[in-house]
Structure formats: structure tokens, C-alpha cells
Amino acid sequence: MNSKLTSYLNGVFTPYEGVKSVTELKADLHADLQERYNELRAEGKDEETAYKLTIESIGDIEQTILEVSNLSRSLERQLLTNFSASNLADSDFAGVTARKGQFNASALRGSDFAGADLTGSTFKSSDVREANFDGANLTGARFDGQTFIGVKFNKVALTEASFRGASFHNVSFHPGFVLTNKYYKMIKTICFDGATMDKLTYNALKGMGADLSNVSVN
Known part of the structure; x- marks a missing residue:
């Protein structure tokens, strides 16, 4: 498992710790990114290039996380x-x-x-x-x-x-x-x-x- 990918995701998701739906998104995304990274390495890309291309493949992930977090918190406050x-x-x-x-x-x-x-x-x-x-x-x-x-x-x-x-x-x-x-x-x-x-x-x-x-x- 690529440690740089793990560190990157930890940094992006840190502000949203404790939000269940965001935690689930992080786990799914981590698995997908690792799979993409392995595919790029298998194609002959070096570690740095594979890492950069993997990160670029997910687009504006921070905006997606923010939207998921806001929706989750809104629903949690409405349900109780x-x-x-x-x-x-x-x-x-x-x-x-x-x-x-x-x-x-x-x-x-x-x-x-x-x-x-x-x-x-x-x-x-x-x-x-x-x-x-x-x-x-x-x-x-x-x-x-x-x-x-x-x-x-x-x-x-x-x-x-x-x-x-x-x-x-x-x-x-x-x-x-x-x-x-x-x-x-x-x-x-x-x-x-x-x-x-x-x-x-x-x-x-x-x-x-x-x-x-x-x-x-x-």
C-alpha cells in the first residue's frame, strides 16, 4: 500500500473526522486510488509519476468531501x-x-x-x-x-x-x-x-x- 497516498488522504479528510459518511467515503476512495496506482505501476510508470496521475484522476476531491459532510451533518440534525x-x-x-x-x-x-x-x-x-x-x-x-x-x-x-x-x-x-x-x-x-x-x-x-x-x- 502506497504510504504517500495514505498520507495525502489523511490530510484531506482530517477536517471531517467523525462524520460517518465521510469516513466511509475515505475508505472507498483509498481502495480505488490504490488500485489505480497499482495499474499505473504495472503499465511501467515510475512511483512519482504513478502517484501524480493517481491524484489527478480524482479531480476536486475536497469539494466532494465538503458536500458529503454538509449533507450528512444536515441529515443528522434533522433526524434527531x-x-x-x-x-x-x-x-x-x-x-x-x-x-x-x-x-x-x-x-x-x-x-x-x-x-x-x-x-x-x-x-x-x-x-x-x-x-x-x-x-x-x-x-x-x-x-x-x-x-x-x-x-x-x-x-x-x-x-x-x-x-x-x-x-x-x-x-x-x-x-x-x-x-x-x-x-x-x-x-x-x-x-x-x-x-x-x-x-x-x-x-x-x-x-x-x-x-x-x-x-x-x-
Whole structure:
């Protein structure tokens, strides 16, 4: 087995260690390259020439590896959607796709969900204090009965989201730079029935047109 080929592949694949599909690609590629190298040597090529021609035969392998790695990591993050009864405080969920995810009875304090797609997800009996949901897609998400302290829901998609019986203190629902008609319409679809809020959160939501007819202010 040619040691230069092994060293070359090790160098190219080092940034992607731990990604299963990339590891499998490396093993297959190593076998193919070794076979190609042996063929060239059998044709009479010297070691250096055979090595160079073998490497040239695979083209832009680094781009291929990057694409395989990105796809693999994306799929891995999408497939794992049940995070219930887990200690995930201060976790990084930024940008993940976890539609219909289960985040029930979990410790999520201080976790970052910025830009995540959490459509249809449920957060029941979980600790979400100081969590960041900025820019996330929370369409149809369920936060019933939750306690929100210092949580950010800025520039978030919240169509048909439910906060029944939830408690809010120092919670931000800032829409961004401009209050658009689309945002006004979305706010009206959110259910806050039975919720309790501090005056600051209440006034901010009221000013955006949220239905707070069944909300208590403390």
C-alpha cells in the first residue's frame, strides 16, 4: 500500500473526522486510488509519476468531501427530533431543523435556538428561561404552561403558536426594524389564553395587536 497516498488522504479528510459518511467515503476512495496506482505501476510508470496521475484522476476531491459532510451533518440534525427529558441547558440549536420536535420536560435554560426551524414542536414542562429563539420558525409550536423569563422571540415566525397558561417576565417579541401588516396578522393568530405577563411584555404585545383578552397582568 502506497504510504504517500495514505498520507495525502489523511490530510484531506482530517477536517471531517467523525462524520460517518465521510469516513466511509475515505475508505472507498483509498481502495480505488490504490488500485489505480497499482495499474499505473504495472503499465511501467515510475512511483512519482504513478502517484501524480493517481491524484489527478480524482479531480476536486475536497469539494466532494465538503458536500458529503454538509449533507450528512444536515441529515443528522434533522433526524434527531426527540429531546424530551434531557439536560440540554446552554445547548447550541442555532440553525437546526427539528420540525415537530419534542422538547418536553427538558432543561433548556440559556439554550440558543436562533434561526432554527421548530415548526410544530412542543415544549411542555421544560425550563426555557433565558433561551434565545431569535429568527426561529415556531409556526404551530406549543409552549403551553411554560415559564418565560428573559426569553427572546425577536423576528420569529409564530403563526398559530400557543402559549396557553404560560407566564411571561421580561420577554421580547420584537418584530425587527418595521412592523409590517404580515407581522400584525401573525401576532393575532397566537394564543395567549390564560397567560400571565409583566406590564412591559403585556404592553409590547398589546401594541402589536395581540389578542390578550384572557391574559392577566402582574
